[in-house]
Amino acid sequence: MGSLALTSTAKYREPFEPLPGDVVFVPYGDLDAAARAVDEQTAAVIVETIQGESGVVCPPRGFLPGLRALTREHGALLWVDEVQTGIGRCGEWLTSVSDGLDSDLITLAKGLGNGIPIGACLAIGPAGELFTPGSHGSTFAGNPVAAAAGLAVLDTIENDGLLEQARELGDHLVEEIAALQLGQIVEVRGRGLLRGIELTTDIASQVAETMLELGWIINAPRPNVLRLAPPLIVTPQIIDDFVETLGVVIVQESGR
Ligand SMILES: Cc1ncc(COP(=O)(O)O)c(C=O)c1O
Numbered sequence: 001m002g003s004l005a006l007t008s009t010a011k012y013r014e015p016f017e018p019l020p021g022d023v024v025f026v027p028y029g030d031l032d033a034a035a036r037a038v039d040e041q042t043a044a045v046i047v048e049t050i051q052g053e054s055g056v057v058c059p060p061r062g063f064l065p066g067l068r069a070l071t072r073e074h075g076a077l078l079w080v081d082e083v084q085t086g087i088g089r090c091g092e093w094l095t096s097v098s099d100g101l102d103s104d105l106i107t108l109a110k111g112l113g114n115g116i117p118i119g120a121c122l123a124i125g126p127a128g129e130l131f132t133p134g135s136h137g138s139t140f141a142g143n144p145v146a147a148a149a150g151l152a153v154l155d156t157i158e159n160d161g162l163l164e165q166a167r168e169l170g171d172h173l174v175e176e177i178a179a180l181q182l183g184q185i186v187e188v189r190g191r192g193l194l195r196g197i198e199l200t201t202d203i204a205s206q207v208a209e210t211m212l213e214l215g216w217i218i219n220a221p222r223p224n225v226l227r228l229a230p231p232l233i234v235t236p237q238i239i240d241d242f243v244e245t246l247g248v249v250i251v252q253e254s255g256r
Pocket of ligand 1: 003048052053081082083084109110119
């Protein structure tokens with residue numbers, strides 16, 4: 001219920017309301033709105049380094065450092081959600097750390113388990129003293145099998161050079177999409193192998209559905225945005241095949 005209270009998407013929140021806590025949502029990238037919302041009563045500011053569900057939205061320059069300054073000023077924690085961006089997806093272990101953002105808390109999940117369910121909350125500096133053993137217990141917390149999987153994932157990413165690979169293949173993906181020269185594409189954004197394609201019209205779910213019929217899994221977080229998050233072991237050849245099909249499907253769906 002605590003996690004649900006932190007997501008603004010109505011379809012996730014509303015069936016479970018009322019939700020606990022006194023959570024205020026402010027538009028992503030709007031530092032002035034954040035400044036109006038944060039005061040001495042604020043416990044934490046929670047932010048994604050790239051918004052995933054909202055359609056792979058990158059922060060404007062200065063936004064995340066601005067939140068750091070704001071939270072310091074008011075004695076609030078800066079909590080960075082790297083559940084989607086972390087552990088290799090964007091070609092970095094942690095995008096916030098690579099970008100020099102010194103947050104108090106970082107949450108991780110998806111990429112850490114590579115399919116095995118695991119989540120982690122990293123607490124840094126004084127924030128690391130807030131929980132003590134037993135203060136956040138659960139039946140399956142500290143699960144040794146999940147922890148072993150997490151460690152194996154970290155070793156594999158390091159030993160197989162997957163961070164660099166995600167960066168290179170992400171660049172390749174963007175170049176190939178640009179080479180399609182489709183008027184239906186407004187922009188391709190994101191980082192590494194987390195990419196969003198903004199389209200001129202609301203055909204993203206039809207495109208995603210047709211791509212699935214053809215064997216490609218992508219999704220449509222917004223009516224006009226496609227999200228791509230291929231495995232870190234994808235090859236240039238697979239990317240080329242994917243982009244070729246995607247181009248055909250976008251043209252086909254926009255002509256309906
Ligand atoms: C950015 C982000 N944070 C948190 C979560 C929730 O993670 P979990 O399902 O591991 O609780 C998700 C799930 O999609 C997510 O995308």
